[in-house]
Amino acid sequence: MQKRTLGREGLEVSALGLGTMMMPNNEESVRVIHEALDIGVTMFDTADIYGEFAQQRFGENEKLVGRALKHRRDKAVIATKFGVTHTQGPKGDRAYIKKSVDASLYHLGLDYIDLYYQHRYDPNTPIEETIGTMADLVKDGKIRFIGLSEAPADIIRRAHAIHPITAVETEYSLWSREVEDEVLPLLKELGIGFVPYSPLGRGFLTGQIKKFEDLTEDDYRRHYERFQGDNFIKNVEVAALIEEMASKKGCTSAQLALAWLLAQGDFIVPIPGTKRIDRVKDNLGALQVQLTPADFEEIERISPKGFAAGGRF
Structure with a gap:
């Protein structure tokens, strides 16, 4: 397994991580996490809110990741998140962080x-308060490294001035390249790692989605603009071209899309999400x-x- 380092403080992880958001809290998911670890994946990404998306309880996905990796703690890097609420908007104040x-x-x-x-960045709380509180958590030994998710460039710069930011997590793939304008150049300048989520375009870049009906009735992607109407038709056409190119190279569409992403810099560690070990492999x-x-x-x-x-979105 190839390794990469996030940030300048020495957090070494596998070159590809595993996003666990859509994993149900069951024994099959535990098995997949164990097998992923066995074949070299060391970075596992969750969040306190994950699980609610599948009509489960708050923190349910964290419970899955924790019980799967608790007895192999020294082999895994566990990332989680705070700050997304359904009723109050993004939160980043000191009291909320300590509770979270x-x-x-x-x-x-x-x-x-x-x-x-x-x-998510809380516009009602100065980033200096948020990062200052997180820096205290580092001192207290509750967390090792600090990250930001979907933060704009100016907030990243201000945050990094308070305490070193190890990684920024934002959507990035062949069909979502907005970070190339300001965020990626800044991360290179400051020596911050980058963790792209949805690196396979929410499944579009795998070549597995051919028609809208391929999405089950309860699939959250049915509500996204890129999966609807004429947008869907246009996006499928491009996905087919990527699939054709991948076939000529002797790889899958997913492998081609991830290889392109990995080639954008050695500070980049994508975290494709899946519930299946064959997809991990x-x-x-x-x-x-x-x-x-x-x-x-x-x-x-x-x-x-x-x-x-x-x-x-």
Whole structure:
């Protein structure tokens, strides 16, 4: 397994992590996490709110990750998040953070969290208060490293001035490249790691989605603009071109998309989410895909920046 380092404080993780958001809290998910760890995946991403999306209880996904990795704690890097609420908007004040970290530690069943993200920036709380509080958690030994999720460049710079930011997590893939404008250049400048979520375009870039009916009735993606009407048709056409190129290279669409993402910088660690171990293994195959200058040119031709029809949320 290839390793990469997030930030300048030495957090080493596998070059690909595993997003666990859609995993139900059951024995099959525990098995998948164990097998992922066995084949070299060391970074596992969750959040306090994950689980509610599947009509489960708050913290349910953290409970899954915690019980799956508790007895192999020294082999895993566990990242979780706070700050997303359904009724009060994003939260980042000192009292909320202290309450949230204790709740996450309880759900995880662990003594500390490796990487703790603010899930969304709270415009009503100065980032200096948020990061100052998180820095205190580092001193207290409750967390090891600090991260931000979906934060704009100016907030990242202000946050990093208070305490080193180890990683920023934001959506990034062939069909969501907004971070290339301001965020990625800033992360390179400051030496901050980058963790792209939805690196396979919420499944679109796997080549497995051919028609709207491929999404089950309860699939949350049915509500996203990019999966609806004419947008869906246009996006499927581009996904087919990516699939064709992947076939010529002897890899899967997912492997091609992830290889492109990994090639954008050695500070980038994508966290594709899946509930299946065969998909984990397929994704890891991206580490063996070598892209030539001609490949990059072809990718830019068939899926240029901004090609995706519809908003990403």
